[in-house]
Amino acid sequence: xxxxxxxxxxxxxxxxxxxxxxxxxxxxxxxxxxxxxxxxxxxxxxxxxxxxxxxxxxxxxxxxxxxxxxxxxxxxxxxxxxxxxxxxxxxxxxxxxxxxxxxxxxxxxxxxxxxxxxxxxxxxxxxxxxxxxxxxxxxxxxxxxxxxxxxxxxxxxxxxxxxxxxxxxxxxxxxxxxxxxxxxxxxxxxxxxxxxxxxxxxxxxxxxxxxxxxxxxxxxxxxxxxxxxxxxxxxxxxxxxxxxxxxxxxxxxxxxxxxxxxxxxxxxxxxxxxxxxxxxxxxxxxxxxxxxxxxxxxxxxxxxxxxxxxxxxxxxxxxxxxxxxxxxxxxxxxxxxxxxxxxxxxxxxxxxxxxxxxxxxxxxxxxxxxxxxxxxxxxxxxxxxxxxxxxxxxxxxxxxxxxxxx
Amino acid sequence: xxxxxxxxxxxxxxxxxxxxxxxxxxxxxxxxxxxxxxxxxxxxxxxxxxxxxxxxxxxxxxxxxxxxxxxxxxxxxxxxxxxxxxxxxxxxxxxxxxxxxxxxxxxxxxxxxxxxxxxxxxxxxxxxxxxxxxxxxxxxxxxxxxxxxxxxxxxxxxxxxxxxxxxxxxxxxxxxxxxxxxxxxxxxxxxxxxxxxxxxxxxxxxxxxxxxxxxxxxxxxxxxxxxxxxxxxxxxxxxxxxxxxxxxxxxxxxxxxxxxxxxxxxxxxxxxxxxxxxxxxxxxxxxxxxxxxxxxxxxxxxxxxxxxxxxxxxxxxxxxxxxxxxxxxxxxxxxxxxxxxxxxxxxxxxxxxxxxxxxxxxxxxxxxxxxxxxxxxxxxxxxxxxxxxxxxxxxxxxxxxxxxxx
Ligand SMILES: NC(=O)NCCC(=O)O
Ligand SMILES: NC(=O)NCCC(=O)O
Numbered sequence: 001x002x003x004x005x006x007x008x009x010x011x012x013x014x015x016x017x018x019x020x021x022x023x024x025x026x027x028x029x030x031x032x033x034x035x036x037x038x039x040x041x042x043x044x045x046x047x048x049x050x051x052x053x054x055x056x057x058x059x060x061x062x063x064x065x066x067x068x069x070x071x072x073x074x075x076x077x078x079x080x081x082x083x084x085x086x087x088x089x090x091x092x093x094x095x096x097x098x099x100x101x102x103x104x105x106x107x108x109x110x111x112x113x114x115x116x117x118x119x120x121x122x123x124x125x126x127x128x129x130x131x132x133x134x135x136x137x138x139x140x141x142x143x144x145x146x147x148x149x150x151x152x153x154x155x156x157x158x159x160x161x162x163x164x165x166x167x168x169x170x171x172x173x174x175x176x177x178x179x180x181x182x183x184x185x186x187x188x189x190x191x192x193x194x195x196x197x198x199x200x201x202x203x204x205x206x207x208x209x210x211x212x213x214x215x216x217x218x219x220x221x222x223x224x225x226x227x228x229x230x231x232x233x234x235x236x237x238x239x240x241x242x243x244x245x246x247x248x249x250x251x252x253x254x255x256x257x258x259x260x261x262x263x264x265x266x267x268x269x270x271x272x273x274x275x276x277x278x279x280x281x282x283x284x285x286x287x288x289x290x291x292x293x294x295x296x297x298x299x300x301x302x303x304x305x306x307x308x309x310x311x312x313x314x315x316x317x318x319x320x321x322x323x324x325x326x327x328x329x330x331x332x333x334x335x336x337x338x339x340x341x342x343x344x345x346x347x348x349x350x351x352x353x354x355x356x357x358x359x360x361x362x363x364x365x366x367x368x369x370x371x372x373x374x375x376x377x378x379x380x381x382x383x384x385x386x387x388x389x390x391x392x393x394x395x396x397x398x399x400x401x402x403x404x405x406x
Numbered sequence: 407x408x409x410x411x412x413x414x415x416x417x418x419x420x421x422x423x424x425x426x427x428x429x430x431x432x433x434x435x436x437x438x439x440x441x442x443x444x445x446x447x448x449x450x451x452x453x454x455x456x457x458x459x460x461x462x463x464x465x466x467x468x469x470x471x472x473x474x475x476x477x478x479x480x481x482x483x484x485x486x487x488x489x490x491x492x493x494x495x496x497x498x499x500x501x502x503x504x505x506x507x508x509x510x511x512x513x514x515x516x517x518x519x520x521x522x523x524x525x526x527x528x529x530x531x532x533x534x535x536x537x538x539x540x541x542x543x544x545x546x547x548x549x550x551x552x553x554x555x556x557x558x559x560x561x562x563x564x565x566x567x568x569x570x571x572x573x574x575x576x577x578x579x580x581x582x583x584x585x586x587x588x589x590x591x592x593x594x595x596x597x598x599x600x601x602x603x604x605x606x607x608x609x610x611x612x613x614x615x616x617x618x619x620x621x622x623x624x625x626x627x628x629x630x631x632x633x634x635x636x637x638x639x640x641x642x643x644x645x646x647x648x649x650x651x652x653x654x655x656x657x658x659x660x661x662x663x664x665x666x667x668x669x670x671x672x673x674x675x676x677x678x679x680x681x682x683x684x685x686x687x688x689x690x691x692x693x694x695x696x697x698x699x700x701x702x703x704x705x706x707x708x709x710x711x712x713x714x715x716x717x718x719x720x721x722x723x724x725x726x727x728x729x730x731x732x733x734x735x736x737x738x739x740x741x742x743x744x745x746x747x748x749x750x751x752x753x754x755x756x757x758x759x760x761x762x763x764x765x766x767x768x769x770x771x772x773x774x775x776x777x778x779x780x781x782x783x784x785x786x787x788x789x790x791x792x793x794x795x796x797x798x799x800x801x802x803x804x805x806x807x808x809x810x811x812x
Contacts, residue, residue, distance in 0.1 A: 083673065083675050083677070083678050084673035084674070084675045084678070085626065085672075085673045085681075125675075125677070126676060126677060127675045127676060127677065127678075130676070132677065188631070189628045189630075189631045190628065190630075190631030190632065191631075191632075191633070191636060207630065209630065211676060219782075219785065220491065220784055220785040221781070221782055221783060221784060221785055222595045222596065222757065222758055222783040222784045223663065223665035223667060223688045223690070223784070224595075224596075224613070224615065224663065224688070224690050224756075224757040224758040224759060225594065225595045225596030225597075225756075225757030225758050225781070225783060226596065226597075226663070226757075226781065227597070227660065227663065228652065228655050228656050228660070228662075228663055228664075229656075229660070230597060230781065233652075233665075235648060235666055235667070235669060236648060236649070236652050236666075238645070238648075239644070239645040239646075239647075239648035239649050239652075239666075240645075240649055241645075242641060242642060242644075242645035243642070243645050243646055243649055246634065246639075246642050246645075249634050250634050250635075254633065254634070254635070256634075257629065257630065257632070257633065257634055258634075259629035259639075259677065259679055260641055260642075260645075260680075261629055261641070261671070261674070261675050261676045261677055261678050261679065261680060262671065262674050262675065262676055263641060263669060263671050263674075264674075265667070265668060265669050266491075267489065267490035267491045268490070268667070268668050268669075268670075269489050269490045269531075269533045269667050269668065269784070270532060270533060270536070270617060270667045270668055270686040270688055270724070271489070271531070271532060271533065271538065271665065271667055271688055271784065272489050272490070272533075272665075272667050272784040272785075273665055273667065273784070274666075274667060275491075275785070280676040282629045282630070282676055282677055284629070284630050318676070350630075350631075351628065351630040351631030351632075352628055352630040352631050353630060375627070375631070375632065375636065376625075376627055377627060377628040377631060378626055378627060378628045378629070378675070378677065378678040378679070379625065379626040379627055379678075379681070
C-alpha cells in the first residue's frame with residue numbers, strides 16, 4: 001500500500017519551499033525556489049532507487065527498471081512549479097504520488113515487467129514563461145528545444161539561462177525516454193467532484209486553451225484638462241475589453257471561460273490618462289469550434305475597439321492548444337480501479353491544462369482527478385482532503401500496475 | 407525685457423535632468439533627479455542675487471529684497487517635479503519665468519518697493535506622493551508639516567526621509583515668508599487657448615479635484631476550471647468601474663472628467679483570476695455641487711458593485727480640493743497687461759491643479775496660461791511655442807511690476 005504518512009509529509013514539506021516573507025508560496029519555474037524544490041525531490045527519487053536524469057529543457061525524470069528490461073516505461077508525473085501565491089497541491093500531488101507508487105511496489109518486492117518512470121516537467125504553469133506545459137510540450141516534440149530555451153519571461157529573463165543558473169539545464173535530449181503510457185494524478189482545481197460528491201474523476205478529455213497578450217496604445221494626456229471627448233485612453237479601452245470578454249463568455253452555453261489575469265497600465269500615474277495597456281486574455285472551451293468562434297469574435301471586437309476608442313491594438317499569441325481526448329483504455333482502467341476500491345467515480349473534462357495533454361501526443365495517456373475543497377485552486381486556500389489524496393494515489397498505483405503488467 | 411534666450415535655454419537644460427535610459431524625462435518629487443534639478447535651479451537663483459531658503463517640506467524659496475524693506479513680497483513660482491515620462495514645460499515654465507522676471511528688473515536697475523520672491527514647491531504633481539500640490543498646501547497651512555512629511559509614496563518611501571536624503575529637508579517653517587500676492591505662469595495643458603487662437607489665459611478659477619484609491623478584493627481561482635458564474639473576479643469589477651466612470655463623466659454637461667490612471671492586479675498571473683485590484687480615481691469638475699454628486703454616485707456604484715460582483719470594496723481618500731476662485735483684481739491686471747501688449751486674452755478655468763490654488767488661501771493669487779500645442783500635457787510631446795512662452799513671461803513681469811509698485 002501507499003505510505004500515506006510519507007506521501008502527505010512530503011507534500012507538506014514541499015509547500016514550505018518557496019515561501020516569501022509574507023508567507024506566500026511562489027515557486028515559479030526555473031527560479032531559486034524551483035531549484036530548491038527540485039533538489040529535494042531529486043534526492044527523494046534517488047533514495048527510492050530511481051536513475052535520475054535531466055533533459056535540456058530541465059525536465060527531471062527518474063527511471064525504475066529493476067528487471068533491467070530497457071523497454072518503454074509506464075510514466076507517471078506532473079510538475080513542481082507553482083503560480084504566484086499558490087496552493088500546495090497543484091502539480092506536487094502527481095509527482096509525489098508517483099514516487100509513492102514506485103516506493104510501494106519496491107517495498108512489496110514487486111518487479112514490474114515494464115519499467116516505471118516518474119517525471120517532473122518544467123514550467124507547467126506558464127506563469128513565468130508562456131506557453132504553459134512548456135516542458136512536456138518540448139518533451140513530446142511539440143516545440144523545438146532551442147525555441148523553448150529562448151523564451152523570455154514576464155521578468156525579462158531567458159528560460160535557458162535561468163535553467164543553467166539553477167543547475168537544471170541537463171544533457172538529455174527531450175523525449176529521450178519514450179513512454180509506453182502516461183498517467184497523471186492531479187487535484188481537480190474545480191468544483192465538479194466536490195459538488196457531486198464523487199471521490200475520483202476519470203479524465204477523458206481536456207479543453208482547448210488560447211492565450212493572447214493584447215497591447216493597446218492610446219495617448220497620455222492630463223487627467224484634469226483633457227475633455228472626455230478628446231481622450232484616447234488605453235485603460236478605458238482595456239476595461240471595455242475585460243467587460244466584453246466576461247459577457248461573451250457568459251453568453252454561450254456556459255462552457256466557455258475567459259480571464260484577464262494580468263493588466264498593466266503605462267505610465268501608471270494617477271493624473272495621467274493611460275498611454276498604454278498590456279493585458280493577457282485566457283480563453284478556454286472544451287469544444288474546438290466554439291473556442292475558434294470566441295477567438296474570431298475577440299479579433300473582431302479588438303478591431304472595433306481600435307476604431308471606436310481611437311487606439312491601436314496589437315496581439316501576441318502566447319499559447320494555443322486544441323482540446324485533447326485521452327486514451328479510452330486508460331480512462332476505463334481508472335474507472336475500474338476506483339470502483340474496485342469502492343470509490344465513486346465519474347468521467348469528466350479537465351478545465352486546466354496538464355502535462356498529460358502533451359504526453360498524449362507521445363503515448364496513450366489519461367488523468368486521475370481528486371476533489372478540490374470548494375473548487376479552489378491557484379489560491380493559497382487550495383486544499384484536497386488527505387483521504388482523497390491517498391485514494392487518488394492508490395488508484396494511480398492500481399492503474400500503473402495494470403499498465404506495467406505487475 | 408525678459409532675456410528670452412536664457413529663459414528658453416534653461417527650460418531646455420532642465421528638461422535633460424532626469425532622463426532615464428529610454429530617454430524618458432521623469433523627475434518625481436524628492437527623487438535623485440529632483441535633487442539634481444533643484445540644485446541647478448537653486449544655483450541660478452543665487453546667481454540672480456536671491457536669498458535662497460528651504461523650508462521643512464522642501465519648498466525652495468528665493469527672496470529678492472534690494473530695498474531691504476522686509477515687507478511682504480510679491481511671489482511668483484510653480485514646481486520642478488514632473489510626472490512619469492513627462493514634458494518639459496509643466497511647472498518649470500513658471501519657476502524659470504519668475505527667475506527671468508527678477509533678472510530683468512535687476513538688470514534694468516529697478517528697485518521694487520515691495521520685495522519679490524520665487525518659489526519652487528515640493529511634489530506638485532502628486533504622482534509619487536498624494537495629495538498633489540502638497541508643498542504649497544503645507545506652505546499655506548492646509549496640512550500640518552509633520553503629517554505631510556510622513557506621507558508614504560507609491561514606491562513605499564516616506565516623503566520626509568526622501569527629502570532628507572536629497573538634502574532638501576530645510577530648516578524654515580513652511581509659510582515663513584508671507585506673500586503679499588502670488589502670480590503663477592503655467593502652460594495650459596489643455597486644448598482651449600490653441601483651439602480659440604488666444605495667446606494668454608487669465609485664469610479666474612480652478613476646478614475641484616477628488617482623488618480616491620479603490621481596492622477591490624475578490625478571490626483568486628483557476629482561470630480554466632472556474633465557471634464564469636462562480637467567479638469573484640476583482641479585475642472584472644475594476645473594469646466595470648472604469649467603464650462606468652467614463653459613462654458617468656460623459657453623461658453630464660461635458661464639464662466633469664474622470665480618469666483611472668493607475669490600476670494594479672494581484673497576483674497578476676495569466677491563469678489566475680485576480681484576487682485584488684487597486685486603482686486610482688481622479689474626478690474633477692469646476693462646480694462643487696456637481697463634483698460632490700459625482701462622488702456620491704461613485705460611492706453608490708461601489709456599493710452596488712460589491713453586491714453584484716460579490717467583492718469587497720474599500721476606498722482611501724488621496725486628495726480633495728474644492729474649486730478655487732482667484733483674485734479678481736489680479737485677473738483684471740493679467741487681462742490688462744496682455745491687452746497692453748496686443749495679445750489676445752480670455753478668462754478661463756484651470757483644468758489642472760496648481761500651486762496657485764493653495765497660495766490663494768494665503769494671499770490674493772491668480773494665474774497666467776499660455777497655449778499647449780495640441781492640448782497635450784503629461785506626455786513627452788507636451789510643447790508650447792517659444793513666442794508664447796516669452797509672451798507669458800512678459801505678462802508675468804508686467805503684472806508683478808504692478809503688484810510690487812515698480
Ligand atoms: N493545472 C494547472 O493549473 N495548469 C496550469 C496551466 C493552466 O491550465 O493554466
Ligand atoms: N499642473 C499639473 O499638472 N498639476 C498636477 C496636479 C493635477 O492637476 O493633477
